[in-house]
Amino acid sequence: MNDDTPEPRQVRSTIGGDVGGTAIQAGAVGRDVNVTNVLQGDHRPLQVERPPHDFVNRHDQLEWIRSTLSSDSSPRVVLCEGPRGIGKTTFIRKIAEIHQDYFSGGQLGFEYRRGLYEDPDTAITGFLRALGMEEKAIPSSPAERAKEYRSLTRRRPCLLVVVEGAWEPAQVRALVPEGNGSLVLVDGDVPDLDELLGDPRGAHPRSLVPLDAEHARALLESRADRSLESEDPEAIERLLEVCAGLPLAIALVGGRLFRMGPGSAAALAEDMKRAPSAPDSAEELRRSLGVIFETSYRALSPEAAAVYRTLGDWPGPHLDRALMPLLGDEGRWKEILAANLVEMDTHTLRFRHELIRGHARDRAEEDGAGPRRARLTAMLDAYLVRLGFAELAARGERLRTLDLGSILTGAEDPFDGDTGSAKAWLLRERPTLLSVVLGSAEQGLHVHAHRFAELAPALYLDHRFVHDWATTAVVGADSARMVGDTAAEARLLSLGSRPLTDLGRHAEAGARLDRAAELVEGMDDLMLRASVWEFRGRYLAETDPEAAIAAYDRCIEANRASDLPGSERGEALGLLFRGQAGVRAGRAEEAITDIESALARFEALSESDGRMSARGRVWLGEAHAAAGRHREAITALNLAIEGLGAGDQHYYRAEAYVLLADLYEEIGAPGEARARLVEAERLYRGLESPRAVSVAERIARSGPPSG
Known part of the structure; x- marks a missing residue:
């Protein structure tokens, strides 16, 4: 049984963020098809976060950006330069906010992270989803995905693309849209990005300078939450000198003033006497920030400081707020929040800046390797429970090599079994899922690594984050081998074959499936053995259908x-996939027998699977057509279209319409064929599928409609 197919009771959804999805209602042939996109209501993603309420200054830079915006101009790239902590991210968010109406094409954002998200294809795939392309419509190869990104954005003028964390020019170039009036804002603090300035399109540098005294003081008062008129003027001047106009530094110093209360500026200035006065070099700026971080940290209570250090060891970019009580009581978190070291939204807590995360990680070394490992393990254990409940709610009962029941025993389900909320959590936790696998393996916590990797496909099977999936599967399988868990290794080797194949790493996928097949050969776990052989069959189906049939034989x-x-159900799936391979192998009669047998088994299941039954009827139509039975093929495809429409499986429905058109052309009914192609083209276009173009061209070649 392959987990690429959801349980019958499940509803696929792409819950938001950078993903989105499309819901379509379609009537019978000849009737209107109402396509309604559920992403932001109109395919207009708004992925860029809002700036803080107390944004100050940057008037000249904002005015320059405004003056460059023109819906008739070619796409423009702006490299926002300046030292870390100067406020580039906030500046970019302000641009997105004040020009929201201009960016009618939407706002896309992506942050590269070394060791996590390094490939522009990861961004492009997410952008295609956000722009309304249905999951099944996304091309399988990175080159084709890049082509479709260019094509899709060419039809979408005035699009904003925000790129953060890039360190290579190619990471930016790949994300430049094609639509007129579009703007790419790059958070640039890496010298190598200067190469973008020499591109044919030419990136425009825009340097952010430190805040002047007036605006620096305004921001300091905002973060201190009071007027500073009663404070020692020299102390305030000293604090502003140390901050050097860096908004990050000002926010932290303001947080200290807020916590210390009125009359505290002199004492705080004394604490910061080690910082350079009016730092004017990159090294002095870094030293000033270091002093500010350290001063803020030393002002925390011992309990809050311990929480700060613990958070520094957490591998994810944010921490689920549900885990916060594990590390300290509410007062400790409020203390860290008041110091402006971390920020919190509805669901998560995170450091205000990666520089602060680095400081917290450095300070964590004070505790020694043993205590650090113990508290990290406790946090990972708690996260594993939360992930386990999410996976169970999202995927239902399925094949697992880990004992999920023992992991969840005695714990309260935070999702109350609700599939929708569990999937929303999984999508929100996407970067953390990748981080905990890699972080666990790096720390030698290999049991945690392979368990996280086995549960993570609860997200990836709905949303093809193939880079994430491939990475977690490869690392997880390696970790399972390190601890001698053969079953987990085989499971992850086979699961990982799907994203590796999607990424074009066919040889690697095949080698891992070979290894998985060897591992399960002597196992008593028949379901795991069946699953491995099913994955192997699906890997071979396109290139060697005869070998795929043999693999499905083992699965069945x-x-x-x-x-x-x-x-x-596993047997039914094996028969169904063997039938599909049989069509490709030229065994039409055997394929018909297999598929009809599979359909009968699906009908007999205690929980019927209308989705797979409908897809099976598409393949049954193909098999009948291959056997020359056009009437039976047309009947099967019409039944499939009806079933797929009820289940909102519109990509497969469009495919069935194309197959029907082929059949009608073969029997000499061009009018009927054209009508089916029209329905297919409308569905494909609603799903933003690249196949819409080829179908439209085919319709054009068929001439005007008869009558």
Whole structure:
């Protein structure tokens, strides 16, 4: 049984963020198809966060940006330069906010992270989803995805693309849209990005300078939450000198003044006497920030400081707020928040800046390796429980090599079994899922690494984050091998074959499936054996259908030998996929028998699977067509279209319409063929599928409609 297929009771959804999705209602042939996109209501993503309420200054730079915006101009790239902590991210967010109406194409954002998100294809794939392309419509190869990004953005003028964390020019170039009036804002603090200035399109540098005294003081008062008129003027002047106009530094100093209360400026200035006066070099700026970080840290209570250090060891970019009580009581968190070291939204807590995270991680070394490992393990254990409940709610009962029941025993389900809220959490936690796998493996916590990797596909099976999936599967399988968990290794090797294939790493996928097949050969776990052989069959289906049939034979055999729940459905899937391979292998009659047998088994399941039954009827139509049985093929495809429409599986529905058109052309009914192509083209276009173009061209070649 393959987990690429959701349980019958599940509803696929792409819950928001950078993903989105499309919901379509379609009537019978000849009737209107109402396509309604549910992403922001109109395919207009708004991914850039809002700036803080007390944004100050930058008037000249904002005015320059405004003057460059023109819906008739070619796409423009602006490199926002300046030292770390100067406020580039906030500046970019302000631009997005004040020009929201201009960016009618929407706002896209992506942050590169070394070791996590380094490939522009990761960004492009997410952008395609955000722009309304349905998951199944996204091309399988990175080159084709890049092509479709250019094509899709060419039809979408005035699009804002924000790129943060890039360190190579190619990471930016790949994300430049094609639509007129579009703008790319790059958070540039890496010298190598200067190469963008020499591009044919030519990036425009825009340097951010430190805040002047007036605006620096205004921001300091805002963060201190009071007037500073009663404070020692020399102390305030000293604090502003140390901050050097850097908004990050001012926010932290303002947080200290807020916590210390009125009359505290002199004492705080004394604490910061080690910082350079009016730093004017990059090294002095870094030293000033270091002094400010350290001063803020030393002012925390011992309990709050311990929480700060613990958060520094957490591998994810943010921490689920549900885990906060594990590290300290509410007062400790409020103390860190008041110091402006961290920020919090509805769901998560995170450091205000990566520079602060680095400081917290450095300070964590004070505790020694043993205590650090113990508290990290406790946090990962708690996160594993939360992930386990999310995976169970999202995927239902399925094949697992880990004992999920023992992990969840005695814990309260935070999702109350609700699939929607669990999937929303999984999507929100996407970067953390990748981070905990890599972080656990790096720390030698290999059991945690492979467990996280096995549960993570609860997200990836709905949203093809293939880079994330491939990375977690590869690292997880390696970790399972390190601890001698053969079953987990085989499971992750087979699961990882899907994203590796999607990324074009076919040889690697095949080698891992070979290894998985060797591992399960002597196992008593028949369901795992069946799953590995099913993955192997699907890997071989396109290139070697005869070998795929042999793999499905092994899958069906293992399912029939098992009496575990799910084996009946696993056998039905094996028969269905073997039938599909049979069509490709030229065994049409055998394929018809297999697919009809699979459909009968789906009908007999305690929980019917209308989605797979409808997809099976598409393949049954293909098999009948291959056998020359056009009437039976047309009947099967019409039934499939009806079933797929009820289940909102519109990509497969469009494919069925194309197959029907092929059949009608073969029997000499061009009018009927054209009508089906029109329906297919409208569905594909609603899904932002690249196939819409080729179908439209085919319609044009068929001439005007008859009558």
